[in-house]
Amino acid sequence: MGKSIIGEVEDSFYVREEAKTDESYGCYPYKRPIEEYIRKGFVCIDKPMGPSSHEVVVWVRRILNVKKTGHAGTLDPRVTGVLPVFIEDATKLVRFLQGSEKEYVTLMRLHSDASEVEIVKTLNKFVGKIYQRPPLKSAVKKRLRIREIYGIDVLEIDGRDVLFKVRCEAGTYIRKLCTDAGEVMGKGAHMQELRRTKTGCFTEDMCYTLHDLLDAYVLWKEEGEEKYLREVIKPMELAVARMPKIVIKDTAVNAITYGANLMAKGVVYVEKNVKAGKDVAIFTLKHELVAIGKALRNAEEIARMNSGEVVDVARVLMERDVYPVAWAKKNKN
Numbered sequence: 001m002g003k004s005i006i007g008e009v010e011d012s013f014y015v016r017e018e019a020k021t022d023e024s025y026g027c028y029p030y031k032r033p034i035e036e037y038i039r040k041g042f043v044c045i046d047k048p049m050g051p052s053s054h055e056v057v058v059w060v061r062r063i064l065n066v067k068k069t070g071h072a073g074t075l076d077p078r079v080t081g082v083l084p085v086f087i088e089d090a091t092k093l094v095r096f097l098q099g100s101e102k103e104y105v106t107l108m109r110l111h112s113d114a115s116e117v118e119i120v121k122t123l124n125k126f127v128g129k130i131y132q133r134p135p136l137k138s139a140v141k142k143r144l145r146i147r148e149i150y151g152i153d154v155l156e157i158d159g160r161d162v163l164f165k166v167r168c169e170a171g172t173y174i175r176k177l178c179t180d181a182g183e184v185m186g187k188g189a190h191m192q193e194l195r196r197t198k199t200g201c202f203t204e205d206m207c208y209t210l211h212d213l214l215d216a217y218v219l220w221k222e223e224g225e226e227k228y229l230r231e232v233i234k235p236m237e238l239a240v241a242r243m244p245k246i247v248i249k250d251t252a253v254n255a256i257t258y259g260a261n262l263m264a265k266g267v268v269y270v271e272k273n274v275k276a277g278k279d280v281a282i283f284t285l286k287h288e289l290v291a292i293g294k295a296l297r298n299a300e301e302i303a304r305m306n307s308g309e310v311v312d313v314a315r316v317l318m319e320r321d322v323y324p325v326a327w328a329k330k331n332k333n
Contacts, residue, residue, distance in 0.1 A: 013269040014303035019249050021285035025323045026250075028286045029235035034226045038064060039088040040317075041233040046207035047075050047083040047196075056210070060085045063214050072097040073170065073199045081196030082207055090236035092315050096279060096292055097239060099170045100200025101150065108178040110160040111188030119162055122185050123152045132176050147172040161192070201242045208232045236317070237289045240281040244274040246302070246311065247283045248290065251326035256282065256291050257318050262311035267302060274299040280311055284323070291316045 032040065047056055053074045061069040070091040072084045081104075086094055110119075129148050150167040157163070166174060175191045182189025197204050216228040248256075252266025262282060274280055280295045293313040295302075302310045 012273075013245075013247070013271050014299055015269055016264075016267045016303050019268045019285065022250055022324075026253075026284055026286050026288055029237050029288060030230075032235070034220065034229065037230065037235070038066065038233060040090055040236050042084055042086045042090050042093075042236055042239055043208060043213055043233050044202050044206040045083045045085055045213070046204070046209050047080055048209075049078055049080050052077050053083060056083060057085055059210055060087070060213065063210070063217055070094045072100070072202075073102070073196075075196060076194075079194045079196065082199050082202050082204060083196075084199065084202045084239070086236070086239070087233070089317065090239070092317055093236060093239050093292070096243075096315070097200055101167060101198075102170055102172065102196060103165065103167045103198035104174050105155070105163065105165050105195050105197055106174050106178065106191055107193040108162045108164065108181065108189050109192045110162065110182060110185070111190075113160065114185055114187050116157050118185060119157060120154050122181055123154060123162075123164060125184065126177060126181065127152055130177075130180075132173055132180075134173055134176070145171070149177075162189075165197070167198075201239070206234070237283070237287060240289065240292070243279055243281045243292075244295070244299075245269075245271045245281045245283055246274065246295075247285060250285065250323050253284055253290055253318065253323035254321060254325050256313055257316055257320045257322070259313070259316070261309045261313050262291075262293065264302065264305035264308050264310050267310060270299045270302045272299050274302065276301075279314075282311060282313070288318065290318045 043060065045056055045060065047053065053071050057069045057071050064087060066088050068088050068091050070086050072094050075081065075083055127149050129146055131144055132147050133144050148169040149172065153165045155163045155165060166177065174194055178189050178191040213232050216232045219225045220229045246262065246267055247269040248262065248266045249268055252262065256262060268285065274295050276295050276298050278295055279292060281292055282290045284290060291313045292315045293311040295311055297305065297310055
């Protein structure tokens with residue numbers, strides 16, 4: 001059996017009924033043939049200073065010789081750090097991941113001296129919901145917006161240089177946070193450097209450089225060695241690791257790939273954190289991602305239901321006819 005992506009069933013899932021998977025259909029994500037593995041994968045690039053996020057995405061596309069790539073969360077040219085790049089089929093996930101929580105480490109430079117107590121006290125005032133107007137350098141509309149800062153940790157203070165970590169809502173401008181903090185202190189300040197250390201479930205320790213990706217690809221193409229490319233590229237299923245999940249029977253898969261919503265009878269396991277109205281990931285018993293949709297019921301209700309729709313499917317990730325067409329046979333009868 002392949003490496004588990006959906007988690008331990010006993011601890012976090014309601015078991016609606018027991019079911020087994022037919023090994024004749026589908027494929028565990030880590031065992032996919034390399035071409036399919038690439039097509040249904042993503043790579044976390046450690047973006048260097050200089051190029052735009054768009055340029056990095058184009059370079060990944062050219063390195064892998066694929067037709068489509070996309071990223072979750074833009075980084076300005078001068079900003080470094082975690083940039084998840086999705087490949088081919090996996091690009092369908094981008095819109096579901098762009099609103100993920102972000103974490104940055106930034107170097108703020110004060111324009112005059114301030115005590116450590118004053119700096120820490122001022123930065124802590126910005127924890128919570130704040131008003132922000134995008135900076136002049138931003139490409140978005142300059143209207144006042146509300147964003148939330150989940151936490152700020154001062155890491156080091158060296159004279160007028162302040163190194164701190166910030167966890168925040170997507171769309172928060174750290175450059176503006178630095179200038180606003182400087183104004184509150186009456187000292188003036190600007191952002192000197194910025195690095196994204198986390199976006200959603202993607203972290204620095206998952207990152208590889210563009211050179212790493214190129215080397216791994218060339219090694220596969222020239223010597224047939226897949227190992228390193230499989231390390232650099234991860235299955236798209238890992239990108240929704242934090243999304244609530246529902247696991248379904250083999251017989252329910254194909255109907256969803258043809259556009260049907262998920263019915264209660266097709267559910268095997270439902271994660272306990274599934275909430276009505278929230279996004280949910282639908283998996284096969286082999287841990288393959290089938291689709292993303294909106295849950296129509298809470299987990300406890302789904303576990304008890306004998307009939308009816310439980311997920312309104314919004315985006316199908318799996319191709320048609322990978323699993324048997326059980327629904328068509330049933331209709332004929």
